[in-house]
Amino acid sequence: MSVYSKIEVSAPGSTMLMGEHAVLFGEPALACAVAARLTVTLLPRADRQVLIDSALGQYSGSLDTLAPMPELAFVLAVIERYRASLSRGFQLTIQSGFSHTVGLGSSAAVTAATTAAMAAYSGQSTAPEVLFETALAAVHQVQNGRGSGTDLAASIYGGVIGYDMAPAGVRPLPGLPPIVLYYSGYKMKTPDVLALVERKAERHPELYTGLYHLMGQTCRQAEQAVRDQDWSALGELMNIYQGLMDALGVCDATLAQMIHRLRAEPGVQGAKISGSGLGDCVLALGVVESDMPWDVIPVSVAATGVEIHYETN
Incomplete structure (x- = not known):
């Protein structure tokens, strides 16, 4: 004791x-x-x-x-x-x-x-x-x-x-990449999102298996980018991963608007959903200088x- x-x-x-x-x-x-x-x-x-x-x-x-x-x-x-x-x-x-x-x-x-x-x-x-x-x-x-x-x-x-x-x-x-989070104002519980994706995957099992494999390939390259502290490459890979999240069906109109507006910022190298999707947060890599119309969660690694x-x- x-x-x-x-x-x-x-x-x-x-x-x-x-x-x-x-x-x-x-x-x-x-x-x-x-x-x-x-x-x-x-x-x-x-x-x-x-x-x-x-x-x-x-x-x-x-x-x-x-x-x-x-x-x-x-x-x-x-x-x-x-x-x-x-x-x-x-x-x-x-x-x-x-x-x-x-x-x-x-x-x-x-x-x-x-x-x-x-x-x-x-x-x-x-x-x-x-x-x-x-x-x-x-x-x-x-x-x-x-x-x-x-x-x-x-x-x-x-x-x-x-x-x-x-x-x-x-x-x-x-390495400690520069990040910022924005909250969409709502969230769907992760088990509910997973259940929704599972129902979609049942209709196209081979395609979804392929999506998960591509996600894994992207993440492995992103891990190497972090090891190299190559934040530009990490940002590119975040954008690629976001496209795969969109293909899963977990990006709605609000999240898409947030992502594309953040990517338009000169100091942002990549932006994607952080979490299971259909609400919650969007993660940006880099520096956001403009005022955004969403709740910012000021975080650092x-x-x-x-x-x-x-x-x-």
Whole structure:
């Protein structure tokens, strides 16, 4: 058990650079951590009580019987995985520097931060690869085996990462590309978008298989562009990937307008949907000098992933 009087863990949000949809079909993805962080603070208790204070809800229970609470499903799934190693309870306070309504991977960030806090409290390894394995298992528990883990890997490792889903593999990459996100003002839930694409794919299975393969080829070249820190090439590949997203049927009129207006900016090298599509965010690579009529999410790539700080009496 931990000898610390306080454990504070922060984890960055994340965004997809490339690999949406195709990562679920064995192709690589490219993602990055962003400089908007979520913090989990753990205070040990002398009893077996578990108290959680979060904007999503308040929780009170016991290590002996963790009652379910959908709003905190990811947090409780992580605690469940460390419960056997804990002799005392604790209080968790969760504070987020960004809203869960925009696509910055808030669920992944809270899962990553909680996993690191519980690993530290139970005296277990906080190595990134260990945290990732445990956190991904918790996500799959909550989501019935679904979830690529790309955003989770970005939150834990930080910076830009290349990622393969099966078997899970994380490749930290050098360089911090200049990015900016714009929120469309609405979003469709990712499972609903995936279901819509699946129905389309059933009518043209060979074409969709080909699209996913092209997406994978594009993402591999984009990963090399990041390694070379060739942002011009990365921007070109983002535009190509966006064309493939459009072919999947996940780009609507609003997103298309946003993308083409951003591409018209002299300082923008590429623009595409970030996420599953049919709403949420558009990602631009470069600098946007003009005022745009959408909510800007001022982000930069975060060089560090999960950070753990300890206090002793």
